[in-house]
Amino acid sequence: MNDKTQFYIAGAWRDARGREQREVINPATEAPIARIALASRADLDQAVAAAREAFDDYSMTSVDQRLEYLQALRSNYKRRQAEMAKTIVKEMGAPIRLARRSQTGAGRSHIRTTIRTLRKFQWAHPNRDGKTLIAYEPIGVCGLITPWNWPMNQITAKVVPALAAGCTVVLKPSELAPLSAMLFAEMIDEAGFPPGVFNLINGDGASTGAALAAHPDIDMVSVTGSTQTGRAVSIAAADTIKRVTLELGGKAPQLIFADADLKRAVRKGVSSCFVNSGQSCNAVTRMLVETSVYDRAVELAKARAEATKVGDPAEDGSHLGPLVSAAQYAKVQALIESGIAEGATLLAGGPGKPPGVERGYYVRPTVFTDVKPGMRIWREEIFGPVLCLVPFSDEQEAVELANDTPYGLCAYLYTADSDRAQRLTRRLRAGMVRINGASHSADAPFGGFKQSGNGRELGEHGLREFLELKSISGLKG
Secondary structure, eight states: OEEEOEEEETTEEEEOSSOOEEEEEETTTTEEEEEEEOOOHHHHHHHHHHHHHHHHHHTTSOHHHHHHHHHHHHHHHHHTHHHHHHHHHHHHOOOHHHIIIIIHHHHHHHHHHHHHHHHHOOOEEEOTTSSEEEEEEEOOEEEEEOOSSSHHHHHHHHHHHHHHHTOEEEEEOOTTSOHHHHHHHHHHHHHTOOTTSEEEOOOOIIIIIHHHHHOTTOOEEEEESOHHHHHHHHHHHHTTTOEEEEEOOOOEEEEEOTTSOHHHHHHHHHHHHHGGGGOOTTOEEEEEEEHHHHHHHHHHHHHHHHHOOBOOTTSOSSOBOOOSOHHHHHHHHHHHHHHHHTTOEEEEEESSOOTTOOSSSOOEEEEEESOOBTBHHHHSOOOSSEEEEEEESSHHHHHHHHTOSSEESEEEEEOSOHHHHHHHHHHSOSSEEEETTOOOOTTSOBOOEETTEESOBSHHHHHHTTEEEEEEEOOOO
16 A cells, blocks of 8 residues: 655645545555545645745746746656556546546646647737726635546646646645545646645545635635535635635536437437446436437437446446445435435336445446436436436426526537527526537536536636736836
8 A cells, every 4th residue: 555645845745744644445446555644734834835935936937937837747747647547547446448538638638728728818908998908917826626536637627727827726636536636746846847836735625625715825716526515615715705616516407309319319418427437517417308209218228228337447448437435335325215215217227236246336327217306316416327317398398407406517408400409508507508419628618507616617718717807007118
């Protein structure tokens, strides 16, 4: 078992000042693979102080200087991406093919996109009458709190634009999957960023995350996690009136109309629900199908679910891996049981582990029909491979069902009618709408409405989250 009990602070790996430690568990084997330290208040203060001290100089660096650092980071990331993929497999259970292509690939894409955005970003411009200069400046010291489900996706979506903006950061990754973040810190170190610009501490959300959000020398907090986590961070940050950006949960609907390519739509929807073992905030979890083709959609979804394999994430293939932890496994099992108890029809999968599986937090890919609004599996974010199918009669009912959620991150729409697509995209209360399987552009803003959070990540919108606006009047020459 690896000893990973140091933090990266002020450009060096330093022993933790606190004594509390935690094991990192491989969810496929339920065995410990590493031990990390949990930050004490002294560790947190040291990291924040390092970031504060570095900010004055780093915030004044030129765009070209920051581009050099980021390009070096990109090179380091590409060189060590195979190592990163294996790390993600071990710490959170993503299958190796997914870890290589999507988990690690997302980080590579975000670094590349941020570099492109930084090159073309306009840092100052005159207002309409030409008398005032509108300028962007880095917001300051940023506390970044990231989750376990897509570790490199979220770390690079926060850390890289913050550094591009001229901010300094303190990163607290999830204590369930911290090893990829520590490997990323090594890449930052190798890239030559000045000491204190990037700092990493480990800890849980309830203590370390809350203390980071409340810290008076943190100017901004950006967090990705559950809605409950976002609420707690917002409360902790309120006393110091710092900026808080939140990328939280989702309960994405997929609207499938009778004129759509039904087989493709169902295949895409089931895959979206099951990929990463359902542990994605933008996953399709409610498949809404027009009544005339509903029975056929049920058949297709059942066949797709039953054909989905579950297996060892270290082995190559398109199978699903385990959930991240015992607690997550217990939560998903409880929600599957609630669906049965509340009267939904179990179409595929169900409670317990897949046949023949004794160790690891594996679940059975599950599909429910006869799901009613108000059921827990309809209302709550399950964060597991559990899909609900519901029929609708017309556009109005489809929209009402789709919007019947406290979340509003993403919605998926399948129809051959372009006029209908135009109408419905305006009515769906979600930050992102994807039509007929279209992918999300690398630089398009990512974020949601309602309890899915506030603020946006990726591209120019993601960079702006780490900037303050300043109006300057009276400059001459």
